[in-house]
Amino acid sequence: MPVQFLLNLLIALLWVFLKDEDTFEVPTFVSGFLIGIVIIFLMHRFFGTPFYLKRAFSMLKLLWIFNYELLTSSILIMKQILLPSTKFEPGIFSHETKLKSDWEVTALALLLMLTPGSVVLRISPEGNIFYIHAMDMKKTKPAVLKSIRMYEKIILEVTRP
Template identity: 30%
Template sequence: MNIFVLNVFLAVSWAALVGSFTLANLLIGYGTGYLALWIASPLFGKSGYFLRVWRVFRLLVLFVYDLIVSSLQVVWDVITPTHLSRPGIVALPLDAEGEGEILLIANLISLTPGSLSLDLSPDRKTLYVHAMFVDDPVTLRRGLKSGIERRVMEALQ
């Protein structure tokens, strides 16, 4: 049996045991099942499931952090009389090659306030990003590559 399917089964079983199929109960059940399966992982042999779940969780935490920080930055720029925004378009060279990786990178950038994925080059090696705060294009590129792109590639490999 696939470990992911077993983990989902444990999450649903937890919600049934508690008697309430809410998102919180399903997440608690998933986390509890993940921990139980991790402890019992020698029984399943070699599996990349546990590392992949951890990498997806880190990507989610990074995205939520970026979402909060950029939201506060945009709100501060909007409500204060001095506007600090310096909009610009930056070419982001991509190391990601798969369609899923590129799609997720572009969508996460677009979902973050103050940035928008504009276009992908025909050779799929460069993503053009419009950002609200481009004080230094090199710093912005480095931040996107070491943050979102790296974590997406880790999570999907």
């Protein structure tokens, strides 16, 4: 992936140098970068790795889904706090993850802790079991489990080819 990106930058710089302009202009560089994307996409099978923008789109997808989960869980937590008639039952549950590397486990833990309504209390020494505190076991736990499954899938898209 880094090789493809660096090659794309090189193609863009060559495009700027081959134009008959005396100065460096951003639109020329951007057009060269776009031409480089097309060239690398057509030749990416020769690199032996997936096309590098696929992973970039997965990162944007992860960011989009995190922002959506952040908004919906914030609204749910605000509702639970502001409506005094609502009774909630806090609790702790465990979840076994299929993520293996330290980076993947850390990313999942951080995404869960940044989303309101849940906190990762502990991760097992093997790194495969999360102990999570949910603000409401009836409403928050199913939402957290759904989020975990979605985050795991996207983290795998980002980290593994």
